[in-house]
Amino acid sequence: MNPTSDSKRDASGDARREQIKRAALKVFARRGLDxxxxxxxxxEAGVSDGLAYRYFKSKDDIFEMLxxxxxxxANEAFxxxxxxxxxxxxxxxxxxxxIIxxxxxxxxxxxQQVMSADSLxxxxxxxxxxxxxxxxxDQMAPVFADGQRDGVFIDGDPRELVMWYLTVLSGLMLVDRSLLKDYRPPQTDFLLNLIVKPRQEQGV
Amino acid sequence: MNPTSDSKRDASGDARREQIKRAALKVFARRGLDxxxxxxxxxEAGVSDGLAYRYFKSKDDIFEMLxxxxxxxANEAFxxxxxxxxxxxxxxxxxxxxIIxxxxxxxxxxxQQVMSADSLxxxxxxxxxxxxxxxxxDQMAPVFADGQRDGVFIDGDPRELVMWYLTVLSGLMLVDRSLLKDYRPPQTDFLLNLIVKPRQEQGV
Amino acid sequence: MNPTSDSKRDASGDARREQIKRAALKVFARRGLDxxxxxxxxxEAGVSDGLAYRYFKSKDDIFEMLxxxxxxxANEAFxxxxxxxxxxxxxxxxxxxxIIxxxxxxxxxxxQQVMSADSLxxxxxxxxxxxxxxxxxDQMAPVFADGQRDGVFIDGDPRELVMWYLTVLSGLMLVDRSLLKDYRPPQTDFLLNLIVKPRQEQGV
Amino acid sequence: MNPTSDSKRDASGDARREQIKRAALKVFARRGLDxxxxxxxxxEAGVSDGLAYRYFKSKDDIFEMLxxxxxxxANEAFxxxxxxxxxxxxxxxxxxxxIIxxxxxxxxxxxQQVMSADSLxxxxxxxxxxxxxxxxxDQMAPVFADGQRDGVFIDGDPRELVMWYLTVLSGLMLVDRSLLKDYRPPQTDFLLNLIVKPRQEQGV
DNA sequence: TATGAATGAGCATTCATTCAT
DNA sequence: CATGAATGAATGCTCATTCAT
Structure with missing residues (x-):
């Protein structure tokens, strides 16, 4: 009869859950689990201390879900x-x-935080x-090898070079983006220099 | 009277202090302040729980000193x-x-931890x-500009490019170095690709 | 004007109140106040969490009323x-x-719970x-004394013997009745053995 | 060289542990887990709130150990x-x-508390x-049957009679012993009336 | 009336810090 | 000096109670 009321109820609950999740993500990303x-x-969510426990079992539970x-x-993006x-x-x-x-x-x-944490x-x-x-x-290495064959990427072991590149990207995520006034994060093309093979056209 | 005993005491004291400091550095670097x-x-230092307080006023104090x-x-290195x-x-x-x-x-x-932390x-x-x-x-930008003049470094605003390069290095320090088996951190020459201008000699 | 509606409202209110009270009694009896x-x-009552507060001031209030x-x-029964x-x-x-x-x-x-609780x-x-x-x-001691005079109850201080008997009955109420499969609570005549004087007719 | 110092240390630790355990037993027995x-x-132990956690993992842990x-x-006594x-x-x-x-x-x-509790x-x-x-x-029923053969205990199914008797004893443990001034718990011989067969000698 | 989301005081537990030995 | 037991403030979590709907 009144599906709206039901879905509204759900929607309100989901909204709260989302609100708390977003707040948690923000704080966790900035300060870590501990x-x-x-x-x-x-x-951060603008709610009482107890309310989070209506939507999540524990602090660790929120963290895990996030x-x-x-x-x-990330997998989807890849x-x-x-x-x-x-x-x-x-x-x-x-x-x-x-990523950047x-x-x-x-x-x-x-x-990245999680992967560089020492205890979880x-x-x-x-x-x-x-x-x-x-x-x-595993997913990017073949792509990289293709690029090497095209003469676009630098020479070397594809897996290692990809790993290094990803490591650099990972590291950038851990750096506080508000370090400096006028700070702009490194631009995409700047970073691609790491793996792109110089060509004559570029060189001259 | 007995300068030896005094200096010994100091020396022993300093040794203890160093021992605790080193242990603290190791753990802090791996796990952060919290x-x-x-x-x-x-x-980690192999001493009792209370001993650090004979040499440092508080946990924050150790952290601050480190x-x-x-x-x-870092300044000295620069x-x-x-x-x-x-x-x-x-x-x-x-x-x-x-750094690497x-x-x-x-x-x-x-x-780096400290600089990417949100509350201290x-x-x-x-x-x-x-x-x-x-x-x-400030210190490296002029050096970079020199390199640009020599045609060794890529074009662009020296301050910004240096900032980006340092940001990349900073990020690498925050990445857990034991992520993967067979992991080797990015090699110096790989990273220099970020700022080194491709030359014909390299390209061909 | 419309007494029916009023009394209905009351009746419905009373019914709710009763419903909650009964539920509370059941749970309190099984689990205690804390x-x-x-x-x-x-x-247990099949109502929402907040509803009890329309009928009772507080949890302690429900408990007190029960x-x-x-x-x-109990007094009435006596x-x-x-x-x-x-x-x-x-x-x-x-x-x-x-009782049994x-x-x-x-x-x-x-x-019994209340009487064996330490803080209320x-x-x-x-x-x-x-x-x-x-x-x-006070009520049962004279009856007991009568029984002694008739030679039906055992000898001894009536007040103390009654107190002991009531203590035994009290204790039985606190024992979980589902301890064992095939469990039957002690039968009335079994318990009366405590106070009934053996007679030749019984003994032989 | 100095075994005393070691055993003293242990002894002191054990003493504390005992002290806290005794205090916990006293309070748990009186007030239940919740x-x-x-x-x-x-x-009750006269220590700080945190100290118990040096000796026990949690409140439930203390309870379990007790x-x-x-x-x-109890088994040993039987x-x-x-x-x-x-x-x-x-x-x-x-x-x-x-028991009494x-x-x-x-x-x-x-x-007894534990056995009559609803959730643990x-x-x-x-x-x-x-x-x-x-x-x-199982342990007492054969003894009871022996007593029946000797004509000392009342007739009936030994297992059921023993169960009833033990139930009565169990209940008595749950009754607060400070109910009344001048309260004395039921005496052993009073309780034995439950199962002892009346004899002529007693009756007359 | 009835609901259940929201609040916040209270309790379990952890850990920086102190101190008797 | 060194130890580690002891303390208590801080933090995670629960649940009685309130209140907008």
Whole structure:
């Protein structure tokens, strides 16, 4: 009879959940798991301390869910990029843009935090196990090799070079973006210099 | 009367102090300020839980002192590099090596942690205020400009390019170095690609 | 104007109140004051979490009211038994049956819980003060003495023997009735052995 | 060289542990698991709130350990009684005395609480599973049957009569012993009336 | 009336810091 | 000096109670 009321109820619940999740993501991305107090998340979301527990079982639970979503998102992004029918260079450009220029890259930051953390809740540790830069490397290394064959990328072991490139991108996510006034993050083309082979046209 | 005993006492005291400081540096660099418990430092140093308080006023105090030393060390490194009478490229190579390849770069990691942290003890925040990548940039930008004039470095605003390069190096310090088996950090020459201008000789 | 609507409203209100009270009694009797959450009562009553507060001021208030009713009921039961024109033995038999065999003895269980609790809301503590096994003892001791005179009950101080007997009955209310499969609570006649004087007829 | 210092250290640790355990037993026995706050235990033991956690992992952990000891103690008591080479009546008398008159019967009270509780920590629930009045019944039923053959105990199914008797004893443990001024718990011989067969000598 | 989301005080637990030995 | 037991403030989490709908 009144599906609206039902969906509204759900919608309101989901909205709250989203609101708290977004707040948590923001704080976690900035301060890490240990540095984040539940009261910070509640304050950031503009709700009371207790309310988060209506939507999440525990602080670790929120963290885990965010990491799960972050990993899913990252994998998805990689697959999307893998499906683009463009040149290897363009694929790496897309990847770099996605990671560096995306305004909402708190998710990426979170993944990096997690991967460079020294101790994690069991659940999260398992998630990471399954994830891993490895998969990214496996996906991008063949693309890189193609680029090498085209003479576009520098010579060397594709897996190692990709790993290095991803490491650089990873590191950038961990650097506080508000370090300096007038700070602009490194531009995509600047970073691509790391792997793009110099050509005569460029050189002259 | 017995200067030996006094100096011994001091020496022993200093040794203890050093021992605890080193342990703290190691743990802080790996786990951050919040993630580090005093008991971890004590365990790492192989001393009792209470002993650190004979040598340091508080956990924050240890952290502050380490950050202070790290900043001093970084500045010193930069100055040393500045005084080298070698080409701009060699200076950037030396800088990169120092940061990336130095085994004992926990100090650098610490500085980066601090600079990407969102909340810090007052004292440390002030230290950082005074420090800053700014000084590094001020120091390296002219060197970079020299390199540009020599046709060795890529074109663009020297301050911005230096900032980007330092940002990349900073990021690398924050990435967990044990992410993958067979992991090797990016090599110095790989990173220099970011700023080195391609030449025909390289290209062909 | 419309007394029906009013009384209906009252009736409906009373019904709700009863419904919640019954649910509360059931849960309190099984889990005690501390072990009972308001949400358990609401779930047991099949209403929303907040509704109880339209009918009762607080959790303690529900508890107090139940204890009050329990005490009233117990006193009434005692008085009813006191008014029976039967032999002392039959009166004790009736009392025992009432307490042990009555299916709806949650009230008795509640009183016992309260009396063996160490800390209670002020209000309840006062109720208990006024109540007390003492009154029961006062009521039953003369009956017991009558029974002794008839040679039906064992010798000894009537007040103490009654107190002991009531203590045994009280204890039985606190024992979980689902301890064992095939469990049957002690039968009335078994318990009466405690106070009934053996006779030759029985002995032989 | 100085075994005393070592054993002293242990002794002091064990003493603290014991002190806290005793305090916890006292409070748990009186107030139950839910009704007991860690602060009560700490206060009862005369130590700070945090100290208990140096000796026990959690509140549930203390409770579990106490229940374990209580069960062990109960089993031991039953075995001891089983090994007495005395008449069945004397065995039941000893059992009753042990439970009712022992000053330190907080352990028994604890077991009874646990067995009549409606929800328990997993660990404790498992302990209870393994325990059970069943074992007691199995141990005492043959003794009871012997007593019946001697004409000392009343007729009926030995297992059921023993169960009833133990139920009565269990209940007594749950009754607050400070209910009334001048309160004396039921005496052993009073309780034995439940199962002892009247004889002519008694009757006359 | 009835609902259940929201609040915040209270309790369990952790950990920086102190201090008797 | 060194130890590690002890303290208590801070933080995660629960649940009685309120209130907008």
């Amino acid at each position: 540095g984040t107090k539940m009261s910070m998340i509640a304050a 990491v799960r979503e972050a990993i899913d998102g 697959e999307t990029i893998g499906r683009l029918s463009v040149s290897p260079l363009e694929r790496f450009r897309a990847l770099t843009k996605e 220029e995306d305004e909402n890259n708190d998710y990426f930051v979170l993944v 809740p069991k659940e999260v540790a398992q998630l990471i196990e399954g994830y891993s830069t490895l998969r990214m490397i | 993630g580090t418990k005093m008991s971890m430092i004590a365990a 950050v202070r030393e790290a900043i001093d060390g 100055e040393t590099i500045g005084r080298l009478s070698v080409s701009p490229l060699e200076r950037f190579r030396a800088l990169t090596k120092e 390849e130095d085994e004992n770069n926990d100090y650098f990691v610490l500085v 003890p007052k004292e440390v925040a002030q230290l950082i205020e005074g420090y800053s990548t700014l000084r590094m940039i | 072990g009972t959450k308001m949400s358990m009562i609401a779930a 204890v009050r009713e329990a005490i009233d009921g 008085e009813t038994i006191g008014r029976l024109s039967v032999s002392p033995l039959e009166r004790f038999r009736a009392l025992t049956k009432e 065999e009555d299916e709806n003895n949650d009230y008795f269980v509640l009183v 809301p002020k209000e309840v503590a006062q109720l208990i003060e006024g109540y007390s096994t003492l009154r029961m003892i | 009704g007991t706050k860690m602060s009560m235990i700490a206060a 229940v374990r000891e209580a069960i062990d103690g 075995e001891t009684i089983g090994r007495l080479s005395v008449s069945p009546l004397e065995r039941f008398r000893a059992l009753t005395k042990e 008159e022992d000053e330190n019967n907080d352990y028994f009270v604890l077991v 920590p997993k660990e404790v629930a498992q302990l209870i599973e393994g325990y059970s009045t069943l074992r007691m019944i």
